[in-house]
Amino acid sequence: MNVLELDDVRLDLPSKHGDRTLLRGVSLSLAPGEALGLVGESGSGKSMTLRTVLRTEPEGARVTGRVVLDGRDVRTLGAADLRRVRADAVTMISQNPRAALNPVLRVSRFLVEGLCDARGESREAATRRARDLLAQVGIADVDRCMASYPHQLSGGMLQRVVIAAAVASAPRLLLADEPTTALDVTTQSEVMAILDGQRREHGMAMLFVTHDLELASAVCDRIAVLYAGEIVEIATPAQLHAAPRHPYTRLLLDSRPNIAARVPALPVIPGRPIAAYEIEGGCAFASRCPWAAPRCEREEPALVHDAGRATRCLRAGELADELAGAPADDAADVSGAPAEAGRDGETEARA
Amino acid sequence: MLRFVLRRLGALAATLLISSFLVFSAMYAAPGTPESFLVQGRTVSPEVLASIRAQYGLDDPFLIRYWNWLGGVLTGDLGESLTTRQDVASLLASRIPTTLWLTLYAAVLIVVFGVLAGALAGLRGGAFDTGVLLGSSVGFAVPTFFAAVLLMSVFSVTLGWFPVFGAGSGFVGRIEHLTLPAVALALPAAAVVARITRTAVVEERAAEHVSVALARGVPWRVVARRHILRNAMLPVTTIVGVNIAALVAGAAVVEHAFTLDGVGAMLINSVQQKDFAVVQAVALLLVAIFGVVNLVIDVLYAVIDPRVQLGGESA
Numbered sequence: 329m330n331v332l333e334l335d336d337v338r339l340d341l342p343s344k345h346g347d348r349t350l351l352r353g354v355s356l357s358l359a360p361g362e363a364l365g366l367v368g369e370s371g372s373g374k375s376m377t378l379r380t381v382l383r384t385e386p387e388g389a390r391v392t393g394r395v396v397l398d399g400r401d402v403r404t405l406g407a408a409d410l411r412r413v414r415a416d417a418v419t420m421i422s423q424n425p426r427a428a429l430n431p432v433l434r435v436s437r438f439l440v441e442g443l444c445d446a447r448g449e450s451r452e453a454a455t456r457r458a459r460d461l462l463a464q465v466g467i468a469d470v471d472r473c474m475a476s477y478p479h480q481l482s483g484g485m486l487q488r489v490v491i492a493a494a495v496a497s498a499p500r501l502l503l504a505d506e507p508t509t510a511l512d513v514t515t516q517s518e519v520m521a522i523l524d525g526q527r528r529e530h531g532m533a534m535l536f537v538t539h540d541l542e543l544a545s546a547v548c549d550r551i552a553v554l555y556a557g558e559i560v561e562i563a564t565p566a567q568l569h570a571a572p573r574h575p576y577t578r579l580l581l582d583s584r585p586n587i588a589a590r591v592p593a594l595p596v597i598p599g600r601p602i603a604a605y606e607i608e609g610g611c612a613f614a615s616r617c618p619w620a621a622p623r624c625e626r627e628e629p630a631l632v633h634d635a636g637r638a639t640r641c642l643r644a645g646e647l648a649d650e651l652a653g654a655p656a657d658d659a660a661d662v663s664g665a666p667a668e669a670g671r672d673g674e675t676e677a678r679a
Numbered sequence: 680m681l682r683f684v685l686r687r688l689g690a691l692a693a694t695l696l697i698s699s700f701l702v703f704s705a706m707y708a709a710p711g712t713p714e715s716f717l718v719q720g721r722t723v724s725p726e727v728l729a730s731i732r733a734q735y736g737l738d739d740p741f742l743i744r745y746w747n748w749l750g751g752v753l754t755g756d757l758g759e760s761l762t763t764r765q766d767v768a769s770l771l772a773s774r775i776p777t778t779l780w781l782t783l784y785a786a787v788l789i790v791v792f793g794v795l796a797g798a799l800a801g802l803r804g805g806a807f808d809t810g811v812l813l814g815s816s817v818g819f820a821v822p823t824f825f826a827a828v829l830l831m832s833v834f835s836v837t838l839g840w841f842p843v844f845g846a847g848s849g850f851v852g853r854i855e856h857l858t859l860p861a862v863a864l865a866l867p868a869a870a871v872v873a874r875i876t877r878t879a880v881v882e883e884r885a886a887e888h889v890s891v892a893l894a895r896g897v898p899w900r901v902v903a904r905r906h907i908l909r910n911a912m913l914p915v916t917t918i919v920g921v922n923i924a925a926l927v928a929g930a931a932v933v934e935h936a937f938t939l940d941g942v943g944a945m946l947i948n949s950v951q952q953k954d955f956a957v958v959q960a961v962a963l964l965l966v967a968i969f970g971v972v973n974l975v976i977d978v979l980y981a982v983i984d985p986r987v988q989l990g991g992e993s994a
Contacts, residue, residue: 382894415896427887430906432913432984441905446896477985493895 329399331500331533332358337380337393339373339557348605350376352557352612353393355631358501363527363534365544365565367580368554369601374537377554378503381535382420383410398500415446419494420503421523424510425486429478435489436474442493461492465522484515488522495526502527502534508543520547541580545569553577556612557604563637571652573639575617578651611642619647684978691970695963699752702962703745706955752963758956762949767960771942778941780853781933782926784861785868789922793869794915797876801884801911802903811873818870823929827863827936834859857939864933868922875918879911886910913984920976924969 339351351373358364366374379385380395383402395402402413422428429438439458443449462470465488478486487507494502507523508516524547527534538544544551545565553561553568553576561574572578579597599616611617614624624642631640641647732738739747751758757767800811821829834840841859883889884907892902931943938944942961949957981987 384890384894411896411898413896414894420891420894422887422891424887428891430888430892430910431986432910433905434985441892441897441901442895445898445901479986 330357330396331360331362331398332356332381332535333394333396334377334380335394335396337377337391337395339376339380339385340390341386342388342390347390348603350389350557350604351380352604352607354554354557354559355393356552356559356562358533358535360500361528361531361533362550363524363536363548365548365551366535366537366554367539367541367544367551369539371601371603372554373557373604374539374554375505376557378420378505378535378537381501381503382414382418384420411446415442416497417499418501418503419497419499420505421487421490421494421507423506425483425490426478426510428490429486431478433477434474435476435478435481439474439489439493439496443496447497457496458492461496462489465489465492465526466518467492482515483511484519487511487515487519491519491523491526495530495532498530499532502532503537504534505537506539509538523547541568541584553580556602556607558612558640559631559638560613560640561638562631567637571648573637573644573648573651574613574641575619575647575651576613579618611640619643619650680978680981683981684974687974687977691967691974694970695967698966699749699959699963700745702959702966703748704741706953706958707741748959752960757960760949760957761954762952767956770945770957771960771964774940774942774945777939778927778930778934778943781857781860781864781930781939781941782923784854784857785865785926785930786923788861788865789869789872789926790919792865793872794876794919796869797873797915798880798908798911800873801877801880802907808877811877815870815873818866819874821866823863823867823932824936826866827860827933830859830863831937860933860937860939863936864926864929868926868929872915872919872922876911876915879914880907883907883911909983913980916976916980916983920972920979924972927965927968 334354334356337351337354338349340347340349342348354373354377356364366377368374376385380391381397381402385391391403393403397413397417400413402410405413429435436455436458439461440451440454443454443457444451459470459474462473467473467485467488473481473485473489481489487510491507504523508520511519520543526532534548536544536548541551545568548565550562550564551568552559553574555576561568561572561577563573568577569581572581576597583595583597597616598618602612602615604612610625610627611620611629614620617624621643627642629640629642631638632644737744748758755768757771759765760767760770763770796811796814800808835842842856886906889902889906892906893899927942929943930941931946933939934941934944935947942964945957946961948954949961
């Protein structure tokens with residue numbers, strides 16, 4: 329049985345200018361121990377998707393569809409059951425560890441609280457496990473860390489504390505919302521390695537939100553690309569890099585800066601990302617898509633599953649070869665063709 | 680912590696020294712002279728006037744007079760009242776209990792009702808929240824003197840629940856006599872405190888660490904107590920402190936309205952009579968109380984917020 333299954337999850341947020349649709353029917357599934365990356369631009373609905381699982385979406389948001397966790401629909405749980413699910417089955421690691429901890433309480437309180445107050449474990453047992461976990465996430469001076477206030481620790485240290493707290497209850501599912509974005513580049517990989525190590529060790533499934541395709545490729549088994557509140561493509565990192573099937577994925581891959589070659593200007597995707605509520609029918613990406621045909625403006629594409637991957641594009645079949653080939657320079661680049669030889673091979677090696 | 684308190688006590692002493700000078704000189708800057716009050720409009724011979732001036736040292740240079748007064752204050756001699764010829768220190772001592780009781784009572788009312796109402800309004804929202812917002816607007820808008828008269832006419836005259844004047848004796852007597860004055864005194868401050876508390880609680884509720892704690896399955900009442908209320912108490916402590924310190928000054932109006940024989944009423948009387956020694960002593964006392972209350976608040980603040988560094992030492 330899958331750990332998590334999202335079935336046609338839609339989210340509307342009422343605002344002064346009428347309802348705003350943020351998610352337009354997201355469906356995905358997560359097998360036990362599997363890591364799924366959610367990749368997309370800001371506003372594409374990645375974080376919102378995560379929040380529907382823990383039911384921490386903004387106040388007033390209307391959510392439809394089913395979010396099934398271990399066979400139970402979280403969206404229909406009562407307050408007591410929801411609290412138990414939050415305490416036992418799912419934990420979340422947010423972007424900014426500094427905001428996640430109460431600034432006036434010691435780290436030990438934060439760690440113990442998740443076990444003691446949330447799960448009813450004894451204070452001694454909770455403290456003991458908190459100390460073990462801090463050591464596991466690579467904190468050298470456990471005593472000092474436990475006694476510290478958040479402002480006395482670095483961002484990297486704090487995120488380790490948050491990771492320790494997240495794995496403490498041995499949840500089935502870990503929700504990670506850009507867990508390394510707020511950190512220094514040098515600490516990023518370290519923290520990511522710790523997170524991935526802990527996840528594998530405890531056999532937890534992970535839904536990993538990031539805008540960093542490379543990072544997602546490195547730690548995830550599959551990647552779902554989101555655009556304007558819906559999934560446009562799901563595939564393994566290798567499939568995605570070798571042969572993307574959605575034009576948006578292709579352009580995302582092309583707009584990564586290449587560290588090996590200096591280009592006159594970074595390739596960008598033309599147009600601006602649109603939000604889900606701005607779509608007026610047809611393919612959401614049609615207005616920015618260099619391969620758009622007249623029918624893309626009219627017909628709404630469905631997510632088509634095929635051999636373990638899925639694509640939401642009307643022309644996926646016709647474009648398969650073209651998208652899989654060399655970077656679409658004419659479309660993605662605003663200032664002429666940069667030299668991009670050997671790019672695919674290099675990505676393959678990194679993935 | 681000790682070093683911080685000592686340093687703050689030093690600063691308080693400096694503040695008192697400076698304000699003592701201001702208090703002393705302000706009386707001389709005001710129109711009218713003490714000797715003209717002493718002779719009370721009678722025409723007296725220049726010799727008598729000269730002897731009066733000599734008796735009170737009014738012919739000495741200003742700084743000498745200040746120095747003599749300051750020396751007296753430091754040794755506990757606050758001088759002699761010009762009107763009653765009584766020792767100011769003992770006069771003050773007889774007045775302090777009433778004011779102390781009144782302000783303590785009002786302070787308790789502020790903390791209990793202001794903080795409680797604000798916290799509940801912030802946590803619950805809804806109709807209670809609207810009620811507190813409305814009530815605090817009214818409480819803040821009504822002038823203390825008017826509130827005093829209103830309370831008296833309703834609860835003392837019409838309903839006869841409380842005595843109209845006097846400070847009462849014994850614990851129960853004092854509570855009975857001081858309830859209406861304390862309510863009148865506490866009303867505007869409690870309104871401000873309720874409002875600030877409500878805002879602080881609403882703000883804390885929206886903090887990310889609060890939603891993180893809830894998303895971890897920590898029960899709501901624990902989150903409310905440990906994360907929302909505790910953190911909201913930081914700004915509330917400051918505002919409560921300032922308001923309590925200001926009560927001593929505000930007590931003047933209430934004591935006057937309820938004819939209580941407190942320090943505030945004494946201040947008003949002595950200003951009207953240009954009773955130099957008394958005004959100076961009371962003004963200095965007010966500054967000292969304000970300073971001490973603020974010092975207590977600062978220390979308290981450092982205890983509840985570990986991010987505050989006391990005098991460079993890590994807390």
